Amino acid sequence: MAKAKIKKIKKAKKVLKERKKVKKVNIILKPEEVKILLTEKQIPDAWYNILPDLPVPFEPYIHPGTKKPLTADDLAPIFPMALIEQELSPKRWIDIPGEIIDIYRLWRPSPLYRARRLEKFLQTPAKIYYKYEGVSPAGSHKPNTAIAQAYYNKKEGVKKLSTETGAGQWGSALSLAGTLFGLEIEVYMVKISYNQKPFRRSMMETWGAKVFASPTDRTEVGRKILAENPDSPGSLGIAISEAVEVAVKDPNTKYSLGSVLNHVLLHQTIIGLEAKKQMEIAGDYPDVVIACCGGGSNLGGISFPFIYDKLTGKKPGLRTVAVEPTACPTLTRGIYEYDFGDTGQMTPLIKMFTLGHKFVPSGIHAGGLRYHGDSALVSLLCKHKIIEAVAYDQNPVFEAALIFAKNEGIIPAPESSHAIKAAIDEAIKAREEGKKKVILFNLSGHGHFDMIAYDDYFSGKLKDVPLSEEALKKGLASIPGL
Numbered sequence: 001m002a003k004a005k006i007k008k009i010k011k012a013k014k015v016l017k018e019r020k021k022v023k024k025v026n027i028i029l030k031p032e033e034v035k036i037l038l039t040e041k042q043i044p045d046a047w048y049n050i051l052p053d054l055p056v057p058f059e060p061y062i063h064p065g066t067k068k069p070l071t072a073d074d075l076a077p078i079f080p081m082a083l084i085e086q087e088l089s090p091k092r093w094i095d096i097p098g099e100i101i102d103i104y105r106l107w108r109p110s111p112l113y114r115a116r117r118l119e120k121f122l123q124t125p126a127k128i129y130y131k132y133e134g135v136s137p138a139g140s141h142k143p144n145t146a147i148a149q150a151y152y153n154k155k156e157g158v159k160k161l162s163t164e165t166g167a168g169q170w171g172s173a174l175s176l177a178g179t180l181f182g183l184e185i186e187v188y189m190v191k192i193s194y195n196q197k198p199f200r201r202s203m204m205e206t207w208g209a210k211v212f213a214s215p216t217d218r219t220e221v222g223r224k225i226l227a228e229n230p231d232s233p234g235s236l237g238i239a240i241s242e243a244v245e246v247a248v249k250d251p252n253t254k255y256s257l258g259s260v261l262n263h264v265l266l267h268q269t270i271i272g273l274e275a276k277k278q279m280e281i282a283g284d285y286p287d288v289v290i291a292c293c294g295g296g297s298n299l300g301g302i303s304f305p306f307i308y309d310k311l312t313g314k315k316p317g318l319r320t321v322a323v324e325p326t327a328c329p330t331l332t333r334g335i336y337e338y339d340f341g342d343t344g345q346m347t348p349l350i351k352m353f354t355l356g357h358k359f360v361p362s363g364i365h366a367g368g369l370r371y372h373g374d375s376a377l378v379s380l381l382c383k384h385k386i387i388e389a390v391a392y393d394q395n396p397v398f399e400a401a402l403i404f405a406k407n408e409g410i411i412p413a414p415e416s417s418h419a420i421k422a423a424i425d426e427a428i429k430a431r432e433e434g435k436k437k438v439i440l441f442n443l444s445g446h447g448h449f450d451m452i453a454y455d456d457y458f459s460g461k462l463k464d465v466p467l468s469e470e471a472l473k474k475g476l477a478s479i480p481g482l
């Protein structure tokens, strides 16, 4: 090759390299910037399925009668085929249909924030980022899966969806999805919350859903419980049993679940996929990813796309932290075993961390974190030390919520405040160790419907109720295993 030509190529390469450098400099946040926003065009067009990348094979769901792995036919009466397929799909990427993306546009992409004011307040050398899912119309991450589930049901000719709700977050997300896709929504709301949280109910009714205080006289399960105890305050376990019964008995009705299942976590990975792009724009990669964990959907949602880098060896040092309440310490004190997903033993057996399906946690304010079990995927990753877990009492969690609200402005949901508490602790540790650390946490929702909880905190009425050894033993005793 002629010398001149080689010189020319070398020069072109150098120019390209310089350009890349300039581009990189440009995409790093300026010192005053706090928000990293994507455009609607940058909404991910596929969800990330972690199943094919797990360190060990997924343990199958088991039919409680036959003790054999569950088949698609077993699930067909309550879920549409598309979701059953997603539940155990071997495909790493699953396309997001355009109709779903068009609805996601109403609030997605959600913003990623750099918590500069919180960093300053904590005097930490750590950088704190948070992904804010409270911008959805229902105020949490839950519509990410509600929209997807409503879409697939509608496509398969389903007319009505039944579901349960505790505090009302999931019920409102599904009601929103119902109105957008023209599906009837029937919500069985735990009676005590139905009476204590009238505004969540009004929200669901605004979107056209029918809300019933569970136990009701509309189902066999409900009538049986009312006959035994007419004043039953209800429980999530009972409400699930009622909603499932309604779906099983009506061919035009299916059931919908807001957390725990693989397809729910799959839909939530949109959070982490966006966050990954946003972190890249910020010029950082997290050392630790943090989220609160009830059934595991917002944790799986933000962390799985990052955990992919750990499982494939690109980021071996990445830490992921699940944060739970000491009143319901599933991952930190439960055992990894096959158990039912509900009190009424209507669900399949799931290999997961559990406190026992008969376990009833005390009435703490983070209602979304009061579940005896956990996602099978999160449980497996926790068992294999890919994910760590910590538990906190209510009062320090609300203390963290206030620090956050006073510095960053947003009033967080009590559930999300668990993640904030852990992020603050990581930032303080970084200060003490003099380490530059990058922290990313998921702010799963706002707390505008939880102000009674804040009131209770202000008036000193909030009790720390860590689970006692007796209650733990009693709960664990209800685990059937295999």
Ligand SMILES: *Cc1c(COP(=O)(O)O)cnc(C)c1O
Pocket: 140, 141, 142, 169, 170, 258, 259, 260, 292, 293, 294, 295, 296, 297, 298, 299, 368, 369, 413, 415, 416, 444, 445, 446
């Ligand atoms: C429901 C809920 C949670 C807990 O559910 P996961 O499935 O563990 O994410 C956390 N935060 C908020 C705001 C919720 O509504």
